[in-house]
Structures are given as C-alpha cells and as structure tokens.
Amino acid sequence: MASSVPELYGRIAERFGELILHCPPGRWEDPSPCPGWTARDVVAHVVANHRRAVAGLDGSSYSAPGRGEDLARAWDAASGEIKAALGDPVKARALLGEEFGSLPFEEFVRRMACADTLIHGWDLARATGQDEVLDSEAVAVATEILLPEDGDIRMPRAFGAKVSSAADADAQTRLLNFLGREV
Numbered sequence: 001m002a003s004s005v006p007e008l009y010g011r012i013a014e015r016f017g018e019l020i021l022h023c024p025p026g027r028w029e030d031p032s033p034c035p036g037w038t039a040r041d042v043v044a045h046v047v048a049n050h051r052r053a054v055a056g057l058d059g060s061s062y063s064a065p066g067r068g069e070d071l072a073r074a075w076d077a078a079s080g081e082i083k084a085a086l087g088d089p090v091k092a093r094a095l096l097g098e099e100f101g102s103l104p105f106e107e108f109v110r111r112m113a114c115a116d117t118l119i120h121g122w123d124l125a126r127a128t129g130q131d132e133v134l135d136s137e138a139v140a141v142a143t144e145i146l147l148p149e150d151g152d153i154r155m156p157r158a159f160g161a162k163v164s165s166a167a168d169a170d171a172q173t174r175l176l177n178f179l180g181r182e183v
Contacts, residue, residue: 003137005110006086012114012138013079016046016121020072023128032127033181034120035160039127043071046120050078053113056096057085057105082109115142119179122172134172143175150178 003011020043028040037045048064055062065074085091085105092106100108118138125132146153153159160180165173173183 005092005106005114006083008135008138008141009082009086009109009114009117011135012117012121013082015135016117016124017072017075017079019121019124019128019130020075022130023124027128030127032123034123037123039124040071042120042123042127043075046117047071047074047078049116050082050113053096053100053105053108054078054081054085056100056108057091057094082113110141111145114138115145118142119176119181122176122181136171139172139175143171143178146175147178153179 023039029038031037032039032042034042044065048062051062051064054060065071086109092104094105096103096105096108101111103111118134119142122132122134124130154161163177163180163182165177169177169183176183
C-alpha cells in the first residue's frame with residue numbers, strides 16, 4: 001500500500017534528522033559526493049530548499065542557514081514547517097508559483113522535497129560514515145519521478161552524468177547511479 005505524502009515525507013525527514021543528530025562532530029567539513037560540497041553544505045542546501053518551499057506558500061523571504069547556525073535546530077524547524085503545511089488542507093492544496101512548477105504544495109513536496117531530502121540523505125550518510133540504506137518506497141517514488149526528467153536534470157549544480165549500474169544492482173544503487181553517484 002502506498003504511503004500518503006505526509007507519511008512518506010515524515011519517514012524521509014525523520015531519517016535525515018537522525019543523520020544530522022548522529023553526525024560525528026569532526027565530520028561536518030568532510031567532502032560529500034556532491035562535488036565541492038561538505039556534509040555541512042548538503043544539510044544547508046536541504047534546509048534552504050525546505051525554507052524556500054514554505055516561503056512559496058505566502059511569498060515570504062527565506063535564507064540558507066548561516067555558517068554558525070545550529071543545523072539540527074534549523075532542520076527541525078524547516079521540516080516541522082513542511083509537516084505543518086502538509087497537515088493543513090488549505091496549505092497542502094495551495095498552488096505554488098511557476099518557480100515551483102505551478103504545483104500544489106503537497107505535490108511539490110512529493111516530487112521535489114522528498115526526492116531531494118532522500119538523495120541528499122544518502123550524500124550525508126556517505127560523507128559522514130553513517131548507514132546509507134534508503135527507504136525502499138521513497139526510492140521507488142523518486143525513481144518514478146526522476147527518470148522521466150532525465151534531460152531536464154542534467155545541468156550544472158544539479159545532477160551530473162549517469163554512472164553505469166551493474167546488471168544485478170538493486171533499486172537504490174540504480175537510482176543513485178542514474179543521479180551520478182558512485183556507489
């Protein structure tokens with residue numbers, strides 16, 4: 001049975017939060033699989049995207065976490081705002097502007113926030129030596145959404161060139177390879 005968007009997002013967000021909380025203190029500046037980004041940069045990117053999505057509901061401004069900002073606290077606040085908006089039927093159905101693909105908020109979360117948080121969760125785990133196993137349903141949803149977007153996601157500062165997968169690769173490895181990650 002397929003999870004609702006709030007359930008799916010909730011699991012992905014919870015896992016991302018756990019990775020932040022359990023990050024060894026000396027690993028925040030370690031390089032991530034995202035070229036030029038550290039583990040801290042990955043978290044700041046995901047938090048900024050969450051803040052951006054919430055700001056899209058009312059046109060307010062947002063910013064990425066500052067260098068000295070507590071990333072765990074920033075993540076808890078940003079993911080909490082997404083969860084609260086998903087729990088509000090008016091906000092969940094609110095149409096976000098063209099910048100967001102003119103999608104209802106809930107669909108934007110399913111398509112973009114879930115996939116972005118899921119994949120960058122793997123990046124954070126890899127950078128910090130934590131468990132890299134992803135939620136299998138989230139992998140299936142992200143694959144369904146991202147594969148048809150192949151040509152649109154191959155651009156600077158997005159996803160790099162695909163990596164060939166072994167014939168017997170599992171779904172998580174195939175998705176990560178599709179998104180340019182060496183596994």
